[in-house]
Amino acid sequence: MAQRMRVVVGVSGSPAGPAALHRAVAEARRAGGGAEVLALHAWEPPGGAPGYLRSPCPPLLSAVRAAAEQRLDEALAAASGGAGFDGVPVTARCVRGAPAAALLAAADRGADLLGLGAAGSWWRRGLRGSVPARCVRAARCPVLVLPGPPAAGRAGRAGRRRPGRGAVRAGRARMSAGSPARGLPVDLSAALALLTGAGTAAALGLLGELRPGWFALTAFAAGCAALGGRSRPAAAPLIGLAAWLFHNGFAEHRHAELGWSGPAAETGRLALLIAAALLGTLGATAARRAR
Template identity: 50%
Template sequence: MGDGGRRRAVVGVSGSLGSLAALHRAVSEARRTGGELLAVLAWEPPGGEVAHGRSVFPSSAADMRRDAGERLLAALDTAFGEAGPGIPFQGLTVRGTAGRALVEAADRADDLLVIGAGSRGAMRALFPSVARYCVAHATCPVLAVPPSPLQDELVSMHRRISLRRSIDARELTDGRA
């Protein structure tokens, strides 16, 4: 086992649906192996490090770190409520890109790095894939949790609501209009 004596499930948490699915899977894996959970939220200044450095009124690092901690706690609360995950866990906020922060946090050979695989749509080409970075650079096993099939339906419903398009209630229950 690693330095702490327990196997760790290290999971990337952003608050997205995909990261919440990964969080639940990481808890299941940690519970199955008698391990512990390390939930990691990576953060960067708005616009990135370069833009932040050139900003006239940059936010303080302490404020951004506090906001990141609050987002991590909110994601854990969304996933598990007040009861928590039911296993030993730690939360960690890291200033930096998500892929690098996760690979550096999962630094033991017996860690399991759990990440949301993200969408596979056309927009993926415009944004770097955290999952790909982790698979290419991690020194431990990586488990990429695919998005829920319900996620696309939820996004579609949200889009229709925001555009004030009508929704047939039967679509919400059995998928038929």
């Protein structure tokens, strides 16, 4: 009995993600015979599996999982426009694990088709490695890699005259009217949150203030608000959790060892840091829309 075709598509939030999802739906529709699409998003706790095993934190894990599920839901809603996929069955699945390993495990039949967006910018490749390259080397089924949206051509910019102030203002007005205010991608904000937490802990250590108290907590909250000002609201929980991780491990309990001072104390600190990040994101979003 012939296997029914299944198109597994990786959804990572990259610029090529919507194109890969649309192409996966088109391939399933072309194949017919009840072909289906599996939209898969892989996520890992901050620091990866080894880091989490060393310092487990269930609240952090739950928040990261919830953020990953939200990213997947938003990607599907944006790709479908809220109108579905014209009768093609699309199943969403959020999997904990490395992206390449999760995709290869899902597309494990010869009748499958694995669809991926291109690796993206250099910082994505540096943080995660090239997921498409790994899948092409190890997949048991055909792999389709879709490029991202074309960037502005460098050759076209050569010799182009600088627009006047009036044209710049008009362009900004069109951008504000025609597209929603955006910030940094959520995964980039999460990575920067870890760097911000480490930098804040190092600065407090140099000042001799890396110890329990309001000074350290205020410094971490200020870092959350500053990074939140460059991020999207969906990133606020991850920014706050990263700050809580460093505050708990270095200011409250020292030596990078997480501890639990009680539900009221730890939940209060976590809520404060997330609120600081959320206020930063909402304030910056409102300012970008007002321009």
